[in-house]
Amino acid sequence: MREILNRGLEQMGLTAPEGAVERLEIYARLLVEQNKVMNLTAITEPEAVARLHFLDSAAVLGYLRGAGHAGGGDNTLSVACGDSSPGGGASLRGDAPGLRVIDVGTGAGFPGLVLKILEPSLSLTLLDSLGKRVKWLETVCRELGLEGVTCLHARAEEQALEPGFRDSFDAAVSRAVASLPLLTELCLPYVRPGGTFLAMKSVESGQEILSAQGAVKRLGGRLEEPVDYDVPGAGVTHRLVRVRKISNTPKGYPRKWAKIKKEPL
Numbered sequence: 001m002r003e004i005l006n007r008g009l010e011q012m013g014l015t016a017p018e019g020a021v022e023r024l025e026i027y028a029r030l031l032v033e034q035n036k037v038m039n040l041t042a043i044t045e046p047e048a049v050a051r052l053h054f055l056d057s058a059a060v061l062g063y064l065r066g067a068g069h070a071g072g073g074d075n076t077l078s079v080a081c082g083d084s085s086p087g088g089g090a091s092l093r094g095d096a097p098g099l100r101v102i103d104v105g106t107g108a109g110f111p112g113l114v115l116k117i118l119e120p121s122l123s124l125t126l127l128d129s130l131g132k133r134v135k136w137l138e139t140v141c142r143e144l145g146l147e148g149v150t151c152l153h154a155r156a157e158e159q160a161l162e163p164g165f166r167d168s169f170d171a172a173v174s175r176a177v178a179s180l181p182l183l184t185e186l187c188l189p190y191v192r193p194g195g196t197f198l199a200m201k202s203v204e205s206g207q208e209i210l211s212a213q214g215a216v217k218r219l220g221g222r223l224e225e226p227v228d229y230d231v232p233g234a235g236v237t238h239r240l241v242r243v244r245k246i247s248n249t250p251k252g253y254p255r256k257w258a259k260i261k262k263e264p265l
């Protein structure tokens, strides 16, 4: 696994901080062990975990950069790190206060926990509606000695109504939770104006992206050019849908889950 991760991260232009690859190995062991008693993942073979969970999640890292603090200047990650390409061989920004990121419907911690391991400066919230998964994530964070992670048992559409969560995060990320129109209503309300919502999707998401245009606009966002990326060694290409938050999400959103599902924006 170590070799696959080191080579894969290098191919993606990412540099893992000291101890990160070892932490990912421990995370993989805990995942496979716990999966025997709790449904966490269908992917358990070590090489597949390394590629389809860890490297796939890592692909998001380079695109968090554009989510730097509002106000620009010295605090803006995109300025600090130079170009807007993924990876770039640098950590986000060694000496800056971390970006505040929420992973909505994190499940067993993807992509959020991988991002935190690779970029320890992040201030991360892992949110999921399934309590026992959240409890397990707390154990994993403890075992990995990670600081600055909040594991939150909540429904995304309810938690986003809370002060301190609404229009507050530099970035919201999510993988495999809902179709994009619905997912936009679950995630975009968390993001502050100037921040970004990154949805991990398949390359067959063209129609889904078109269908989400109304939701993006209504909730205060603007679609940016999606990015397709290869997952090293997996023979698959995935897509990162990027939404920039332009203005605060209007009152009344997100709606209740039944309404979101019945009447997508």
Ligand SMILES: C[S@@+](CC[C@H](N)C(=O)[O-])C[C@H]1O[C@@H](n2cnc3c(N)ncnc32)[C@H](O)[C@@H]1O
Pocket (backbone or CB within 6 Å): 104, 105, 106, 107, 108, 109, 110, 111, 127, 128, 129, 130, 133, 154, 155, 156, 157, 174, 175, 176, 177, 186, 257
């Ligand atoms: C298929 S899993 C994906 C987990 C992880 N993101 C991944 O890619 O492996 C979907 C997760 O989203 C959570 N979820 C679904 N709807 C949610 C909601 N409204 N609020 C919070 N979590 C939700 C589920 O409990 C589940 O853990």
